[in-house]
Amino acid sequence: MDPHDATPSTPQNKSKRKKAPGAATIGIDAAKKTNFSSWYQQVLLRGEMIDYYDVSGCYVLRPGSWEIWEILQEWFNAEIKKRGVRNCSFPMFVTEDALNKEQDHIDGFSAEVAWVTQSGSTKLEKKVAVRPTSETIMYPALSNWIRSYRDLPLRLNQWNSVVRWEFKSPQPFLRSREFNWQEGHTAHLTKADADTEVRDILGLYTQIYRDFLALPVVPGQKTEREKFAGGLYTTTVEAYIPTTGRAIQGATSHCLGQNFSRMFDISFEDPSALAEDGTARRAYVWQNSWAYSSRVLGVMVMVHGDNQGLVLPPKVAPTQVIIVPVGISAQTSVEARERILDATASVENALEQAGIRAQSDTRDEHSPGWKFNHWEVKGVPLRLEIGSRELDKDVVSTSRRDDSSKGQLSLSKISTEVPTLLDTIQSDMYNRALDTFRRKLKIVTSWNEFTPALNDLNVCLIPFCLDEGCEDSIKAMSERAANVGGQEQDATAPSMGAKSLCIPFAQPSELENTDTICLREECTRKAQKWCLFGRSY
């Protein structure tokens, strides 16, 4: 998707647009199923989550998305602080020397690094990179701060943005040249401690998807091929976009082992291991790094959004309930009007008191129908309508964004029934997404079924030998197969080969003497693990 095509509002065409404000469409006119890229773009723009920007691959995160980010941030901060993680802020710049210190690591990023070479009109003596990630920025400091085993564990986190100047097609949230994230960096005495934390944090990422974004994910370990550059192993939660049948890496928690600690001399005197001369031996710390990014917002939009616009899970919706007064016209008496508006205000107030993020839309200049559409595009989970008919019965009318179902709630119980209804919406959204995902997660044990299953928008669990060559081979063969017989699902997503997504921690069964499906002549190995493969973002 070219971020500049079909953009409805660039500075250049402002005067044209202003001349015909009535022509501005607030609804979505691309269908999710048949024109996914345009649909995604429209939903984000018209739902006021993002705006385009004149540096390609960078996007404006409007309050509509940033406030969701803040809700996740608040929860995640509380969780990691409970665990003793402390927030801090390291510089955004890194010298070439530091960045190049760990070879595998820099190989993983070097092509995408943005370099500052000039200040004002002066050339810098030494160029500096804008952080693509902060391992090489933070670890020289850890080397100074850690002197004794008593300084361990040391757990730090920062919230910032990083830059990876990719030249692939950018996509808002999913692939942008600058993106927001948190990055945790921790040092431990033993591998066991590091291992435990890796999985503990991955559990938090699972919760973000499941409990906040109403999305199922598959937690597992990345293959050697797909692990973090320079790390020991990478764990991940993998999400799934039904419309395109593509998986997406949701968040990762890496054990870095002792690779960086050796490079950056993050060591301590280990009293339990004496050298020959009787002094304590130098020991290196075990390190982790873990991150989730604003990508989570893109996944949420892609899965839950519909042809009317955004559909936000109540837990993260900046506005959970919109209250619209109805049935007021020029003929309505002043008393009737006041009665409706008073009730609207008191419902809003009661909901706020109950801790609900509620808002009322009492604007005169728009009809209720216009308002319904407006708040639907923005994905507000629950709409309440209040008119004379409702008040005569002491109720409010309800309309759910997720399934369009209507109902009524007793006015006197509003403070308890609205929260209950929001919880129901949240769990219904999750269950629908889970149900879809279960139907599209196929166990495939022969090569002939593999590409057809991908073409049918599935992700596939296959018995796999874990060999990197076989992984490449599967990717190449599924690409070829797709190009020959495959169905093109999305004009902007090229028929691509399937990557390994993860080795799920929950294996469907024991594998004993099972063949892999990779068909590669060189491969004589048996399957080691069930591995999740799929086309992916």
Added chain:
Amino acid sequence: MDPHDATPSTPQNKSKRKKAPGAATIGIDAAKKTNFSSWYQQVLLRGEMIDYYDVSGCYVLRPGSWEIWEILQEWFNAEIKKRGVRNCSFPMFVTEDALNKEQDHIDGFSAEVAWVTQSGSTKLEKKVAVRPTSETIMYPALSNWIRSYRDLPLRLNQWNSVVRWEFKSPQPFLRSREFNWQEGHTAHLTKADADTEVRDILGLYTQIYRDFLALPVVPGQKTEREKFAGGLYTTTVEAYIPTTGRAIQGATSHCLGQNFSRMFDISFEDPSALAEDGTARRAYVWQNSWAYSSRVLGVMVMVHGDNQGLVLPPKVAPTQVIIVPVGISAQTSVEARERILDATASVENALEQAGIRAQSDTRDEHSPGWKFNHWEVKGVPLRLEIGSRELDKDVVSTSRRDDSSKGQLSLSKISTEVPTLLDTIQSDMYNRALDTFRRKLKIVTSWNEFTPALNDLNVCLIPFCLDEGCEDSIKAMSERAANVGGQEQDATAPSMGAKSLCIPFAQPSELENTDTICLREECTRKAQKWCLFGRSY
């Protein structure tokens, strides 16, 4: 101050340091009064607020400072959200075209702009700047989002870091090439609305200094000479560092007028003003921008810190109370020891229940004396000591960090008396700072008194004509005078001329037919306002 001189812990000398860990000094060995620069450096490093970094002018903000920043952030966020300001996130990069759009504005920043010219090994077609501030980044979007007077006011804020690649000596928090801040950007229908907000936000900045950092500030308006580049007028809160006698701009709230809105076409159809052909006229919005930065932390350290290290005001201290068990030795019975440690745990728990950020230091490997010193360097406002002597009397011993005074509190009332004592510490710290500032704020009405007053570490309120030429003249003359007869107060602070700091909103008296003190032959004007002048950071 060169950030690399006298740094105790760079990666290069790690092994040397490790060989002699006992040699590490945790106390401060530079005196605040006689060696201010080294003192400031040591307090920040050994108080674990910052660390140095291998890109000159950039610093690591350790949890010890970042958690203070988070406390301020939480309060400020709540305040602005109450006012309808919404947070968002704009890209860090800006094109040359956008940056150059407002000439005065870019003139104010151009020499300090950091340019990304290269990604990987590829030269970018068009270089992009790292934001020095976000007016030119955000305002093209505002032009699209504001279509009607009904879209006003539009109030946005973001928390991020900005880069100004200055070549003056860097100072942690006060002048760094990258620094953290919030930047509010708002658009209003009328100048009156914009004016009101400028002062309202300045009031929040005053509260940050007064109520959180226990520091007095002078709110006022900048002269034309010192206002924000491209804006209409700038308001400021000015703080004061007694040890150096220098003032410092604490935070600024700018009214941008319609200058940027004209440049970026941020306009709407004004139904109240019809053009000749009967259509609504285009009207431009009135804009503000306002910011406070991590500089606030530097000011707090410089004013409150002492020869023992940091002194943190309780409201912002990440740890407000440190509890140290005392009187435990090898001879102490198991029962006595357990009694002390149980009491320590239960006091910590009781304080946490009361909403106090309390921590106990029960480490075996350090003596109470070592711990007292350790937590003093870090500035923890209140220390509680618990030993058998205390428990026999049902009390805890107290030691205040701000004035070293000791006392005792009844164990049974700990949950109420500790919060009260913390409040007392907070207000005592403010009152001492205010008292000092009042003594060093001199009303000066003749030139002969001016430079001597500056040399005596005062800031001066003078009757002033507000002419820019006279401002330059005062600066030049006070610099000359200082060089001839002045006392050098701080080796790292060159004898500098006095700048105008602000025109205080609270004027000491009416000025009628009063001469200015500027002695400039060309100046025949009378004083317009009392203006605050001083040497400054």
